[in-house]
Amino acid sequence: MVRLVKVKPHIERFPEYEELDWIVSHAIGVDQTSDAMRFSQVLAQAAVIRGYESYYYMRYDDSPERNYLPMIYYVVIGNPKINVLLREEIEPVGHLFNVIAVFSSNYLIQRTAQRALLFDGAKTNATLVVNTSLSPDAVISLVKKYSLAQDWNGKVVTISSSKIDKSIAFPMIGATLRGYEKIDLDAVLRALDILGLEKKKDSVRKGYEQAVVKEVNIRAEETEKFKTMKHEIEIPEFDGKYWNPEVYYAYQKAAATAENYVQRIAAMPRWEVLAPGLIEFGPKPGDRNIGFTTGEWRFQRPVINYKKCIDCKLCHLYCPDGAIDFNPIKVDYRFCTGCGVCVTVCPTKAIEMMQEIQAMEGLIDEEVPVKRFEEREYGY
């Protein structure tokens, strides 16, 4: 049998990083990548205009390059001496983020694939900026319910960007200024001039004016996560037997219980249990790869109406993720990425797409159906 040992994930803290200001944006891969890029670019430029050293980056691990995969951009603003050390695109760990910009509200309720929950890494006085038609109160209740517990007395800023501009980035920039003091509107307007984005000045101004701001004061004990959050994770112990699939699969089961990125890394299989040459074991035929679930990507989910279903199996056949069971037809929401191919192939229209936030919380966010494809920049 596999013996499990308790591991307290070691979080390396870099005090010098925490002295800096960080702005992190969470967006839907490919669909919103260019928005997150513009958002970060303009804010970094504005910070430079105000005399700070600043740069923005995206790590390859944060996955900008796949449709619907949650992706992350970072802006770092701070004093030059420290910043020189930071030129590499580092993996930010610790309580760093002053602003968390959420481009799609499904990230309030879903763990992102690699980065765990939204408040993992935030400073206690962080500002949460959300592109949503929901009220700040609704956002706060979602944070209380789903986010990793920590004390938080900052601000929530919501902005309904589609009413202002086709691009999400510029209203979001305006909204961000309401909760972040180091950059002001004038600096951003000058940054837009420098970057050749003069046309977007109005969108930023409107975003600044129309954003709804609410002060927040939450103690960690008030959140639902506080009671259930596991600070330790149980991972299998290496028993001296190399290339042991039993231990390998035990690692995967442990990984499924991980609460954040650091725990997820702790539950990665040790090299000793892999085959020589670091060869992974695949799932057994008929199983799925439970070590890497993709359901967290989803902002919409297919719901099958079994009264209309004629059991033709086409949705199973055409699911790119293989997330629909053959018999009986059933969606495995651990893996469904919400692409919607099953809806288009269903001959009886028995499958409908529903917003994830609606399925889980009964709320409807008008901003969630992301902008149409024609309106984003080609490439990324």
Added chain:
Amino acid sequence: MSSGPSLIRSVKEIPPIDYYTSGHRTCAGCGAALIYRLVTKAAGPNTILIGPTGCMYVANSHQFLTSPYAVPWYHTQLGAGGAAGIGIAAALRALMVKGKRKPEDINIIVFGGDGGFADIGFSGLSMALTYDYPRLLYLLYDNESYANTGIQASSTTPWGATTTFTPSGKVKRIGNERYKKNMALLAAAHPKIKYVATATIYPPLDLMNKVIKALNSGGPSFIHVLTPCPKGWFYAPHETYELARLAVETGMWVLWEYSEGKFKLNYKPRPRKHVKEYLRRQGRFAHLTDEEIDMIDKMVEEEWKYWLESDKLGKIILPW
């Protein structure tokens, strides 16, 4: 093929088990992932997969040291797909001949992208198709660009498409000015080749049965599969199936097979839809004018005369 392998006749007969399962990092609505699923379903459990570098290597391997493959999968460098295929086939044959392994039918499927087979790995593929190893299938999943690295043009990118290497702009409005290379015709030019076909995810049974026929053809075989790519073709992920269907129904993608010297069309669109239905759904063709799209339609119309003639004769006539 009356005495041939048993084919799948309806959707209800498809094998329920996936050998390429959930839990991978491909795009939502990825056409290539769908092809992997269908092909591995058709090939069954006794299969070795080989993947030259590409989207389907990067997105499928080492996610927290896990793997979505329930059958052995092996990564090769970009140009090495052809050589790796015959290498593994030769090793298996040698082991079986020497009695070190019990003789059995093992399928070897090499999935290359258009970079892996049409551009960088073409020489290796061409070399491999001249061998005589049975149950060795080279499958080109053609998403018409180097989508993994950010949609650069390849030699299978169609005329007019925007890519990051051939962006449509003010000076050069037409994107890609080269024409799409027909890889299946090139593969058919190899002497004594047993089986060459083109396919796409529509109709699904056509693709799966072609895989079964290719694996049972008794020699190296090649299938060129058109793969809708939501990121590179610039459409919403849910349209993957629709675009494959329209590619076939507009005649932009011709489904044919060439088996032991006999050419056969598998699908004749009657009446053929105008290509605008296919092209106008993709952002990469958004800059084309109606006249240019009509021109493409005329080109497709011309080409089809040759395809129909080829079908009548049972022999390949070059359509240009």
